[in-house]
Every structure is written in C-alpha cells, then in structure tokens.
Amino acid sequence: MEVSLLEEPLLQFNDGEHICPRTGMFKYGVADFENVRPDKIVLGFVGNSDSIGSLISWIKSCQSHIEAKKSNQPNLFMNFPGFSNKVAFKSEISYDESYVRKINNSVCIFR
Secondary structure (H helix, E strand, O other): OOOOOOOOOOEEOOOOEEOOHHHHHHHHOOOOOOOOOOOEEEEEEEEOHHHHHHHHHHHHHHOOOEOOOOOOOOOOOOOEOOOOOOOOOOOEEEEEEEEEEEOOOOOOOOO
C-alpha cells in the first residue's frame, strides 16, 4: 500500500486566501461579508445564577481579541479575532434580559 500526503487547500476569505480558517478570518475577514447576514445575534440563557453569570462573562470576553496561548504547537492555540461588528464576522453578539431564565438551585425534579 502506498500512502501519500495531500497538501491542504487554501481557503478563500473576503480579501485573501489562507490555509487556516482562524488566521484567514482574522487577517482577511469572512467570505460572505457582502451577503445578507445579521448585524446582531441575540442570545438567551437558561440556568442557575452562577452558570448564567459565568456564561455572560465568557461571551463578553469573546467580543474582543484573544491572544494566542504559548505552545510547542503554534497552530493549536491561535489568536481569536473577537466577535464584534468591527472584525472578522462583522456582527455583534448580545443578550437580552428578557431571554434570561434563572433556575432556582434548590428546586430539583426527578422522575
């Protein structure tokens, strides 16, 4: 049996091509930038107070640039451009209090 390694194809983005999807989005923007897409994505959450608070904190951290982690494998922990109307996806993630449902930790239903 003969094994051969195929070269990875270049991916197309808004203003260029790159082999890595994360780097391509960061450097060149998403390919469908000119197409119709939402300017804002509104999220809803269901959970206890602690988990909702942690999730909202994580969502807020994802809105801005996140630096790459140091690693012996440089493509494993690459930077993230952030999810905002200024970079990459050119869309905003937000949440609305009317879509937040907090579950009381003392109430458990077993069947």
